[in-house]
Amino acid sequence: MMGRLEIRDLHFSYTENEEILKGIDLVLDQQSTAIIGQNGAGKTTFVKLLKGLLQPTSGKIVYNGTDLSSMTVAQIAKHIGMVFQNPNDQIFKNSVIDEVMFGPMQVGMSKEEAKVHAMDALEMVGMEKKCKVNPYDLGLSERKLISIAAILAMDPEVIIFDEPTIAQDYAGKKCIGEIVEHLRNQGKLVLTIIHDMDFVAEHFDRAVVFAKGGVLLDGNPEKVFSRAEILEKAFLEQPNVTRLCHALGYEETFLTTDDFVEYKKGQ
Amino acid sequence: MKSISLYEEKNSTLNHLDSGCKMLYMVAAILVPALIGNKWANVAVIILSVFLLAISKVLRKTVPVLSVSGIVILTIVIIQGMFRAGNTTVVLQLGPAAFYKEGLLYSLGIALNVFNILLAICVLIFTTKPSDMVENFIEKGFSPRLGYVFISIFQIIPQMMETMNTITDAQRSRGMETEGSLLVRIKAFLPLISPVVMSSLVDTKERAIALEVRGFNAKTKKTFLNERKVTTTDKIINLLLIAAVLASVAWRVKLWLG
Numbered sequence: 318m319m320g321r322l323e324i325r326d327l328h329f330s331y332t333e334n335e336e337i338l339k340g341i342d343l344v345l346d347q348q349s350t351a352i353i354g355q356n357g358a359g360k361t362t363f364v365k366l367l368k369g370l371l372q373p374t375s376g377k378i379v380y381n382g383t384d385l386s387s388m389t390v391a392q393i394a395k396h397i398g399m400v401f402q403n404p405n406d407q408i409f410k411n412s413v414i415d416e417v418m419f420g421p422m423q424v425g426m427s428k429e430e431a432k433v434h435a436m437d438a439l440e441m442v443g444m445e446k447k448c449k450v451n452p453y454d455l456g457l458s459e460r461k462l463i464s465i466a467a468i469l470a471m472d473p474e475v476i477i478f479d480e481p482t483i484a485q486d487y488a489g490k491k492c493i494g495e496i497v498e499h500l501r502n503q504g505k506l507v508l509t510i511i512h513d514m515d516f517v518a519e520h521f522d523r524a525v526v527f528a529k530g531g532v533l534l535d536g537n538p539e540k541v542f543s544r545a546e547i548l549e550k551a552f553l554e555q556p557n558v559t560r561l562c563h564a565l566g567y568e569e570t571f572l573t574t575d576d577f578v579e580y581k582k583g584q
Numbered sequence: 585m586k587s588i589s590l591y592e593e594k595n596s597t598l599n600h601l602d603s604g605c606k607m608l609y610m611v612a613a614i615l616v617p618a619l620i621g622n623k624w625a626n627v628a629v630i631i632l633s634v635f636l637l638a639i640s641k642v643l644r645k646t647v648p649v650l651s652v653s654g655i656v657i658l659t660i661v662i663i664q665g666m667f668r669a670g671n672t673t674v675v676l677q678l679g680p681a682a683f684y685k686e687g688l689l690y691s692l693g694i695a696l697n698v699f700n701i702l703l704a705i706c707v708l709i710f711t712t713k714p715s716d717m718v719e720n721f722i723e724k725g726f727s728p729r730l731g732y733v734f735i736s737i738f739q740i741i742p743q744m745m746e747t748m749n750t751i752t753d754a755q756r757s758r759g760m761e762t763e764g765s766l767l768v769r770i771k772a773f774l775p776l777i778s779p780v781v782m783s784s785l786v787d788t789k790e791r792a793i794a795l796e797v798r799g800f801n802a803k804t805k806k807t808f809l810n811e812r813k814v815t816t817t818d819k820i821i822n823l824l825l826i827a828a829v830l831a832s833v834a835w836r837v838k839l840w841l842g
């Protein structure tokens with residue numbers, strides 16, 4: 318089933334005198350969506366609301382027709398998965414396979430089912446050979462992949478990543494990019510908080526810019542990244558290729574090296 | 585990051601007072617009534633502490649402290665009022681429960697002492713930055729290592745609480761129930777505690793390295809980033825406090841001799 322999230326006039330504050338989210342209206346479905354914005358813009362707060370970890374001060378979030386506030390965090394977990402920024406906050410089992418099977422079993426899968434899902438997920442992140450290893454013997458970038466597999470194995474319809482590419486080398490980034498695209502092609506709704514604009518340009522259908530608790534820009538990456546002045550005001554930069562081509566005086570917005578190369582070949 | 589330090593900068597008179605001064609106040613406020621040994625001395629110092637807390641705009645912060653200890657005190661009052669050996673004069677009869685004057689007076693004494701001590705401590709810790717206090721001690725020759733341990737408690741505990749929250753969220757996100765019956769909570773505990781311990785160990789190692797590269801163990805004499813300013817007002821207050829303590833010692837001695 319497709320996941321669809323409708324966010325209606327969402328407000329949230331941690332403390333009385335400071336509103337963090339100031340009325341967000343968004344419909345998220347199908348397209349893989351990158352949430353970008355300066356530190357402190359409210360991105361993490363937003364996705365925690367989507368997970369039911371926080372309750373809106375006003376407004377609502379509707380998941381496939383059901384108001385999230387009528388579901389418990391554990392119920393939401395079946396449908397909406399989230400990979401936390403730091404894999405160390407998540408991992409606690411002594412073997413990779415146990416770790417990855419924990420979530421599926423929590424949401425009601427049988428042991429056999431969980432095992433099948435876990436192995437599939439490990440395969441998707443390329444860690445199936447490490448399934449007997451203790452996660453603490455792995456490096457940070459591999460642990461990140463384990464923590465991703467642990468969520469994928471739960472087979473949620475919506476998958477949220479909080480800054481997945483931080484501390485990843487090129488290979489790790491490439492792997493995560495492939496996972497994002499693979500999930501999208503499976504019909505999952507992928508949401509990602511991210512600072513790496515090149516990564517957004519390369520792998521996402523839609524970019525939503527958060528600034529000061531509201532949505533500043535929303536659209537496909539081409540449209541969003543063409544608005545250099547607005548991005549600058551939100552203290553964000555364009556992808557490297559976009560900036561380069563802009564500086565070279567091209568009128569068009571190029572997002573990736575491939576875009577530009579193709580354009581040049583076509584000339 | 586949330587702070588567990590009870591101190592809050594309110595730009596009040598007491599905030600600007602030297603930390604040594606406030607420490608001396610705490611000591612004097614506890615010693616003087618104890619030496620005089622009179623309930624009214626306790627009451628007077630309690631009023632003074634409340635006044636100081638009020639002008640520092642932190643009186644409201646004493647509510648949780650006082651209400652928790654108030655419950656304990658209340659049980660003492662009830663038990664002593666009803667069952668203290670030597671209870672003879674009934675002052676209050678509530679159904680089958682009789683309260684006696686002797687026990688009530690005795691527990692009133694305890695209550696006044698406890699509240700006095702608590703309020704005196706509140707005056708110090710609600711208006712003084714912990715690091716100021718520790719720097720003051722270190723200047724007087726206290727070991728910087730112990731000082732660091734003390735200050736770091738104020739940093740590490742909130743950090744651990746924050747990690748604990750994140751980890752709880754991460755596990756709830758995987759469908760784990762962390763709320764509900766005791767059994768549910770205990771079952772939830774293990775997945776939560778091991779990442780907390782692991783990340784604390786990693787943090788500790790990094791903190792140690794960070795300290796060492798900045799010469800924490802260097803043998804040379806160190807200077808202080810924040811110069812302490814002891815003003816004339818501070819000195820006068822210190823003198824008055826010392827005088828009060830000496831006077832009550834003299835009073836006590838006179839009582840003994842007389």
Ligand SMILES: Nc1ncnc2c1ncn2[C@@H]1O[C@H](COP(=O)(O)OP(=O)(O)O)[C@@H](O)[C@H]1O
Pocket residue numbers: 331332337354355356357358359360361362363
């Ligand atoms: N637990 C919390 N309590 C109070 N304020 C918080 C808490 N978490 C985040 N904030 C505040 O909310 C704002 C948004 O934070 P966050 O959602 O983490 O931003 P982002 O993920 O976009 O960097 C920040 O100003 C931050 O200080």
Ligand SMILES: [Mg+2]
Pocket residue numbers: 360361
């Ligand atoms: Mg964040």
